[in-house]
Amino acid sequence: MAALYEGYTLCGLVPAQNLSHSGIQGIEAERDSDHVVVTDSTRSITLxxxxxxxxxxxxxxxxGQTLTCSAVYNSQTKEYVAVSDSKVIRIWKEEDILLDKVFKATVSSDVWKVHCVPGGEPVVLFQRGAVRLLDSILSAPQQPIxxxxxxxxxxxxxxxIVAESQQFVIFTTEQKGDHFLCLQRLNPNTLQKYRLEREEPGLSPLSFSASYRDKHIRLLYLYPNGHVYQSVVSVRGLGADEGAQALPLPRSLLLGLPVGEGLLEAASALVLDEAHVAVVGVPHPSAGAGKDFLCIWNTNFQTLQAGKEMAGKIYGQLWVFSNKLFIPHGKTLSVIPYECPKSSLASALGKLRQAKTEESKAPASVSSWNNILHGEKAQPSRTVETRKTRPNRKSQSAPSLTFDQLLELIKTAPVEEVQKEVDGLLSRSDIQDLHPLVGQLASTLVSRSLADASFYTPSALxxxxxxxxxxxxxxPDLVLLALERKDYFLCQLCLQFFPDIxxxxxxxxxxxxxxxxxxxxxxxxxxxDSVSFMETLIAGERGQVGLQNGFSPTSIDEGHSDGTVIKTRAEDKEKTSSPPEQNCPVGLRKAVLLNEVLQTPYSDTYLLPHLKDLSSQHVVLFLQYLQFLYLKYSQDAFPQMHGLRSPxxxxxxxWVCLVLDAHFTVLVMTPEAKSLLMNLHSFVKSQVRLVSELGKIEGSLQELSKMKMKKEVGAYSIEVIELF
Incomplete structure (x- = not known):
């Protein structure tokens, strides 16, 4: 069955004052599946x-200026295109800062929207229905339209969309209650127009969605009465222009969604694949009134496959990119990952079982500690076949539990039995996709562990x-449960494998x-792996300390001109010849855990407020450890262990800068932190100096790359290159 996973917030919204609009004008794909461009309804564009x-x-x-269509990304030129005040086309690159100083072209007619498919050339659709390639418009911006x-x-x-290696612009129009579908082919340049069948009097479609499959363009549209229709147009059947003549377009009813009392006001239906449709703003059949849901429906079997309640007002907007749904609700733009497996009657009824084929006699390997930690092959004892050859175990005579039976077992069975059954499930070769099962298993285990202090299965988790x-x-409760039970090994695994902590x-x-x-x-x-890194770092031989990464411990006090630090020549000589021993301020395994925190993704805006909860004692200790790491990394003799997990x-x-920002006032008032702050100041200053020098080198190399090489160079020549 289709599934909606736990979502996360991409950004906040500033809805219109009447709350009828989310404040988002459009969302477009950017360079890859992990980047999007969001255009608000007034003045801003954000990547x-x-x-x-x-x-x-x-x-x-x-x-005083207004964006009138959502910005798009041209992957061919790596440029962004947007339109302001309906007639001013703006083109810029990511490194540009001010839109007022980028390339601008004013056209002679109002623009409806700019479209661009990945790898294709941007296309301009004008409000009066004309279509032009962007390049042809820019060649003569004031050409008549x-x-x-x-x-x-x-x-x-x-x-x-791109169909049959050709680009089509698809748009719908309305005239006196009639709705039309227009298909504009770009090469050759032809337009075909169709008339949609009328719905009940006074009802107009709330949303449209188009897809291409099996040499046909499929138009999906939702009406306020909950009817979702599909109209199909063959790409090969598109001929020359028919002028103003509009052909009738047949339709078929895909879904009759429940709308409760009244009609839908803000709703949208979006095609996910050949059998699934995402719907937002339509009441959930089993939920009470006044609740807004995001749902996935199976159009083949008319079944609701997944639903998620969305907090706040729904605006009837929905976008999809790379198996992620983007939905504005309340004052939030959320990203909801989803999954739509191949549609079948068994999956629609929730009774799909993977048949075990004769070819799958090879035992399926299971995640084992040896395999994960040392790269060894999984032992055959972890497979279903070998488990069945051990009749001395009483439980092996019984058939394997189904997934639903295992979930019920977890709620009541002792720890040993739960661990054994989880092992059995993970080792079964007849389960092809564990993704939808693992989340339910973990949530059930965590829920019981939180409710029952005597129950905990660290190995299974x-x-x-x-x-x-x-x-x-x-x-979401797994990491906090591990902290509560002081299961630091599980905490380390979560910090390593979870990208969204x-x-x-x-x-x-x-x-x-x-x-x-x-x-x-x-x-x-x-x-x-992580322990080996710290063992090598702490126990490694200390060599001559030189300037690396822009810093040398012998020059910590360099640059202090206030006279607070006075060194004799003898001290300098002693420091240069024999650098001071750098002792790790924390134990080895505590250092390993701190390294995992250093490598965890974060946003400094959200991290800083929580960093303030650390006590001054812990802040000083943490900064001392960061200082220790920096000094070790600055040594020429520091072993480059790229194969080991390390910050x-x-x-x-x-992290040095983050902690200083969060606790600077407290540290200034703490006497024992004075020397530490001075050293950290030197570290940061040395890094700034390093980056500055690297910038100069980069500029010089760029100038060298721009220089034209002489075509005729003798057998012996001397060239003088001046770098400014």
Whole structure:
């Protein structure tokens, strides 16, 4: 069955004052599946990296100007295209800052929208129905634009798709209650127009969605009475222009959605694949009135497959990119991952079972500690076939539990039996896709562990994390449960494998790790890879300390001109020849756990408030550890262990700056932190100096690359290159 997973917030919204509009004009795909461009309804365009939930760049038009269509990304030229005040086309690159200073062209007719498919050339659709390639418009911006639509006809919706290696612009229009579908082929340039069948008097479609499949363009549209229709047009049947003649377009009823009392006001239906449709703003059949839901319906069998209640007002807007639904609701733009397996009657009824074929005699390997930690092959004892050859175990005579039976067993059975059955499920070869099962298993295990203090299955939870089918959004209480039970090995695994751990949880882990006694930490079993790194770092031979990464410990006090630090020549000589021993301020295993925190993704905006919860004692200790790491990384003799899991120098410096920002006032008032602050100041200053020098080198190399090489160079020549 289709599934909607736990979503996350991409950005906040500023809805219109009457709350009828979300404030978002459009969302378009960018360079890859993890980047989108969001255009608001007034003046701003923002580029987001979806997985990081953070903006990368933002552009705004001047006060008094308005963006009148959503910005698109031209992957061929790596440029953005948008239209302001209906007639001004703006083109810019990511490094541009001010939209007022980028390329602009004013056209002679109002623009409805600019469309661009990945790898294709942008297309301009004018409000009166004319279509032009962007390049042809820019070659002569003031060229006359013909009027394709009738006098009282207006465009309501548009998109573009690639079909049969040709680009089509698809748009719908309305004229005196009649609705039309227009298909504009770009090469050759032909337009075909169709008339949609009328619905009940006074009802107009709320949303449109188009897709291409099996040499046919399929138009999906939703009416306020809950009827979802589909009309199909053959691509090969599109001939020459028929002028103003509109052909009748047959339709078929795909879904009759429940609308309750009255009609839908803000709703949208979006095609996901050949059998699934995402619907927002339509009441859930089993929920009460006044609740807004995002649902996935199976059109083949008329069944509701998945539903998720959305907090706040629904605006009837919905976008889909790379198996993620983007939906504005309330004051939030949320991203909801989804999955739509192949449609069948069994899956629609929730009774799909994977048949075990004769060819699958080879045992399916299971995530084991040896395999995960040391790269060894999984032992055959972890497979279904070998388990069945051990008749001395009483439970092997019984058939394997179904997944639903296992979920019920977890709620009441003892720890040993639960662990055994989870092992059995993970080792079964007849289960092809564990992704939808792992989340339910983990949530059930965590729920019982939170309710029952005597129940906890660390091994089973660790195995589920190792499947890499879990994330924090799917099981949000897992990390906090591990902290509560002091299962630091599981905490380490979650920090390694979860890409979406909230900053609040990251800080909770940091606080737990830094406050843990070293004696307790040394008893913790951790991933050997990360332990090996710290063992080498702490026990490694100290060589001559030189200038690396822009910093040398012998020059810590260099640049202090206030006279607070006075060194004799003898001291300098002694320091240069024999650098001071750098002792790690925390135990080895505590350092390993702190390294995991340093490598966890975060947004500094959300992390800083939670960092303030650390006590001054823990802040000083944490900064001392960061100083230790930096000094070790700055040594020429530092072993480059790229194969081991370790934080980067950039991550270390970022955390230094974050902690200083969060606790600067407290640190200034703490006497024991004075020398530490001075050293950290030197670290940061050395990194700034390093980056500055690297920037100069980069500029010089760029100038060298621009220089034209002489075609005729003798057998012997001397060239002098001057770098400015």
């Amino acid at each position: 987001y990296k979806v997985s990081d939930q953070k903006p990368l760049s933002s552009w705004t038009v001047k006060q 013909e009027e394709v639509l009738a006098q009282e006809e207006a465009i309501r919706w548009s998109t573009n 660790a195995q589920l994390v190792h499947t890499q089918s879990l994330c924090h959004s799917v099981c 909230p900053e609040m949880v990251t800080c909770a882990c940091l606080k737990a790790f830094i406050s843990m006694p070293d004696i307790d930490a040394e008893a913790v079993s951790l991933v050997p 980067s120098l950039t991550q270390i410096m970022d």
